[in-house]
Amino acid sequence: MSYLSNRVAGFGTTIFTEMTALAREHNAVNLGQGFPDFPAPDFIKEAAAKAISADINQYAPLPGSPRLRQAIADKTKRLYGREVDPNTQVQIVNGATEAIYATIQGVVNPGDEVIMFEPYYDSYVPCTTMAGGIPRYYTLRAPDWHIDRDELAKLFNDKTKLLIINTPHNPIGKVYTREELQMIADLCIEHDVLVMADEVYEHIVFDDAEHVQIASLPGMEERTITVSSIGKSFSVTGWKIGWTVTTPELNKAVFKAHQFIAFAVASPLQEASADALFHAEESDYYPWLAKMYQDKRDYLLSALNDAGFKTLTPQGAYYILLDISEMGRGNDVDFCRYLTKEVGVAAIPPSAFYSNPADGATIARLTFCKTDEMLAAAAERLQTLK
Ligand SMILES: Cc1ncc(COP(=O)(O)O)c(C=O)c1O
Known part of the structure; x- marks a missing residue:
């Protein structure tokens, strides 16, 4: 008999756990989880x-x-x-x-x-x-x-x-x-x-x-x-x-x-x-924050476009979606595993955020809430795809 309640028994572990472990194992630049890796003000x-x-x-x-x-x-x-x-x-x-x-x-x-x-x-x-x-x-x-x-x-x-x-x-x-x-x-x-x-x-x-x-x-x-x-x-x-x-x-x-x-x-x-x-x-903190992230967004977008990726430009938050429908690397989970293992950049497969995973199978999520150094390291690895 399972001790778990029916309420929680069906919950899996999040995709973040798997991707973070994979990123560590392959020493990948982690653009998966959405938390800043730079100091708070x-x-x-x-x-x-x-x-x-x-x-x-x-x-x-x-x-x-x-x-x-x-x-x-x-x-x-x-x-x-x-x-x-x-x-x-x-x-x-x-x-x-x-x-x-x-x-x-x-x-x-x-x-x-x-x-x-x-x-x-x-x-x-x-x-x-x-x-x-x-x-x-x-x-x-x-x-x-x-x-x-x-x-x-x-x-x-x-x-x-x-x-x-x-x-x-x-x-x-x-x-x-x-x-x-x-x-x-x-x-x-x-x-x-x-x-x-x-x-x-x-x-x-x-x-x-x-x-x-x-x-x-x-x-x-x-x-x-x-x-x-x-x-x-x-x-x-x-x-x-x-x-x-x-x-x-x-x-x-x-x-x-x-x-x-x-x-x-x-x-x-x-x-x-x-x-x-x-x-x-009492300060311009919020406009400063938006500008800081817009610069990071623009930097990562241009690195991704330069490497040949099709991107969807975000108007807010701190994530970029890649259109991977023509990449020939399988679904989003296969693609994110490939990007982490072979290219050394970790991303998140968005199928976990749909009731029908097939609806998220042609996109991949990268975050840009990382230091400029980290984003530059990711850009450098992405260039190897050119
Ligand atoms: C859309 C959205 N809602 C809520 C949260 C959780 O926010 P908090 O860390 O304040 O609990 C997040 C965190 O990633 C989020 O992206």
Whole structure:
């Protein structure tokens, strides 16, 4: 007899584990996992050291540090024009990962349907099924990742409770336009469906793309739970400080789940995150971050194009997709193994982010959130393919 619950028995180990091990074994430049390999900014590290020295080391208040909630409310007002009450509309959680889990636990009942766009961030499906929800997929297709209103409308019915959107999108780099968001919003309002908006890459947008919060569209504030976190914006993915911003009623749903998932979140890191958000409000930090990543994106794109790869240019987040349909190296998993072993550059096969793996079989994901030296080393290895 297996001791595992039915809830978790079907979960495999993530593709990241296999690719990281393969990258190590072949001493490959690892452009697989999406975490920066360069130092976090001094101001956020110093703020964390100061908070620990000041003995902010005990359980944080259950809703989260008041300063951090205030900093999030300030930023929501300045950047997105939304007035939110930090005391009743902001909840601090352990990274966007817990925000996703707590939101779904807080609003989805067994049998409820949850619409998500694929490729999806890999926790959406298990979080949905652990709540007894049923995932419904809208497949985004390369090269333009267009959303067809009628096709999307077919997924809605009277069991639909929640729609999950991720913008800027991992892994396709799509930044949803205002028009697309409006079309999704209209359907959600028509069918009385809630939205969870995963916006962890909100500050990493390129060229003339603009990050729009779906919560800022008319009629959406009252049905949207916006999720974000400190990790991607301040290069501290190991901190796991995340948050939700929503209505007081939906905030209660997240709060009630969170109190029995984690109860509280690392106190000194919350204070340091508050300092970092206040610092960003008073400086050009976010434009600097976007420019830093745009330079890295452009460098890796040109190295890949130079080596003969067909690429899809991302408008946001920090991933580039390769179109491998004409490479003759098998599906995405075969190709990523080949690239890691033979070329010495590790990538991630996106079929793991689709309900039907065949839909992701012709693309491969590389990240550019790495030092210039690391990207140059990857470029050098890619040149050997010329
Ligand atoms: C789309 C998306 N959502 C959520 C997360 C998780 O964020 P956190 O590290 O804050 O838990 C990630 C991390 O890669 C992500 O890419």
